Amino acid sequence: MALKTLSAKAAAALDKELMSTGAFSIDQLMELAGLSVSQAVYRVHPPARGPRVLVACGPGNNGGDGLVAARHLRHYGYLPTIYYPKRSKNELYQRLAKQLEDLEVPFVDDFGSAIKSTDHIVDAIFGRLQHRGSPNSADWVTGFSFSGEVREPFPSVIKALEETKVPVTSVDAPSSWNIEEGPPKSGLGSSFMPEYLISLTAPKPLVEHFNGRHFIGGRFVTPSIAKKYDFEMPAYQGLDQIVETGPTGQKL
């Protein structure tokens, strides 16, 4: 079966289209994306298996998805903890953080210590495309530059994710991976293989390098968008906001 993945460039164009002619607001899309992430976590790691979830949030949209997911997880009965070292000044992300504070969800500063007392980890550091805020360089499109240049504390966090035995669900891309090419060939992140990955809207080429359980989320794509960008409409069932697929999107 032919691969139906969405290149970084196409994914950026699709998101731009959703928010322009598609008439979605970023609030809406992020709410639905984060809801999808929370449902994937529930599917692979129901709260009875251990309610503690450490949600690591980066400064961009991927981090925003993580903040939304954490709120829903709290409502499902999980006990999330947020690691959010570079808080965005973006008004939306500030509001999403406030919504968590109002649920008494703790924010922690020490990732190394937090990772030792959690049952599951959500990696929402890098991955989703950046549309707002800075930096808006070509490098930033993948959320992680081709040159591998990422400032502390993120290298330490990626190293900890690489080494932990706690299962990890990555949002849209395992942090450190390149959207097109997958994991770095060597060095930091080259051996990072999360147990679970949820691709938002459609799988990206990196999924060819992923060998865990794979989900697609973001049940807002229209058939006409899927046709235009040449990918299959995910076969969502019932009320589900996610669907489990083979890593390249095929039905299981």
Place this chain on the structure above:
Amino acid sequence: MALKTLSAKAAAALDKELMSTGAFSIDQLMELAGLSVSQAVYRVHPPARGPRVLVACGPGNNGGDGLVAARHLRHYGYLPTIYYPKRSKNELYQRLAKQLEDLEVPFVDDFGSAIKSTDHIVDAIFGRLQHRGSPNSADWVTGFSFSGEVREPFPSVIKALEETKVPVTSVDAPSSWNIEEGPPKSGLGSSFMPEYLISLTAPKPLVEHFNGRHFIGGRFVTPSIAKKYDFEMPAYQGLDQIVETGPTGQKL
């Protein structure tokens, strides 16, 4: 068991609080409210029982919830049709309508004819409190004035809802009902009793007059908000965005 309902005044204050100190945007809240409505419809009328759903939308927030619900219903495989005779100029509602148009969901002008070819009806005409747009009079708080003064085409629509044999799910309040006092004592709407009602955030006093199946939706209320406004946190299960309760909110 003591009734734990939310007066019209308290409900208005709660919604205002969610969007101020609670840091929610109207986009977020409406997305989650509409998602709840879509899940209630799925619960009482799964698509296999008949995919056609007529969604009647009023000019305010209740109508916005209906537009969001219709989009989710389309994604679940329903064939919604929208009746939206007084389109709001509000930018959010215009975007919600555009999102439906992009899914090729038809908008119809003739309610009397549409009601004859549907399997289920969502009544999202009046009910939810108004926060934006006009009119913002005291009467408008209930979406339907105490004096019963509502302009065409809405009286005809309410009459058709009252007379139809097709099951109806009302959003937050059966249209024509008063939030505090329930159905009008006589005249238009006095015999309107929808089969299903979904109360958003918490039941309002009108539920004492309702004798169908009742749901609560809007899984974003924090325990501190519930405590402050003196109602029980609904006992949502799993990933559900709705919970079925007795009409006064008690567990079934």
